[in-house]
Amino acid sequence: MPSTETEILRGVLDQWKSAVDAHDPDRVASHFTDDAIFQGLHPYGVGPGSVAEYYHAQPIGMTAAYDIRETRRLADDLVLGYLSVDFAFTDRPALPVSLSVIVRRIGNAWYISHYQVSRLGQP
Template identity: 70%
Template sequence: MTSHDTEILRPLLEDWKSGVDAHDPEAVAAVFADDAIFQGLHPYSVGPDGVAAYYAAQPPGLGAAYEIRETRRLAEDVVLGYLSVEFTFTDGRAPLPVFLSVIARRAQDGWRLAHYQVSKLG
């Protein structure tokens, strides 16, 4: 894991987290590329509209805490990140720990998430 790769991912992940915590699906979707493959805990979608719909369906009060565990530079303009994430709820549900793999790709307007894959822990 290099600090440069982490510095690329961190602003994207902070914007994602801020949107999740604020229950702002459009802010979450803005982090994703137009052709992003998104796999949450429901059927996958492609593009920011699917991301926005997914997060609009999440309960208000959903929060996300993450830790970047590993990064890999796949190409000059592509970074893979592997994270542990804990989603929390204000409605009394137990926290949900998951693993998250993301791929960030540099575009003309900056870095965007091009792939998002959640894996639920045992």
């Protein structure tokens, strides 16, 4: 089981990225808790259904590349991550964003319980 905050975040976010890159909205949503608060670049939603709906609306060919900037262990079963993410598209320039996530351990697995994207601080 991963022990450092960065290892924990990479374990979840690598799976999220793989599902985003494959344009598999249901698989993306499977990495979120049932009560996850999800804020993309339009109105927020709660739970995996909202996540799947959001990613279903994203264009085929969109990919994500992330870099973890900061981590904090909030509790034994909670890790905060602050990231920069570039969403790339086939027909337009990449979209750089800032992303904050909180991942929560449920049993032996980690899931995203809070996800908030912002364009603040981006060029």
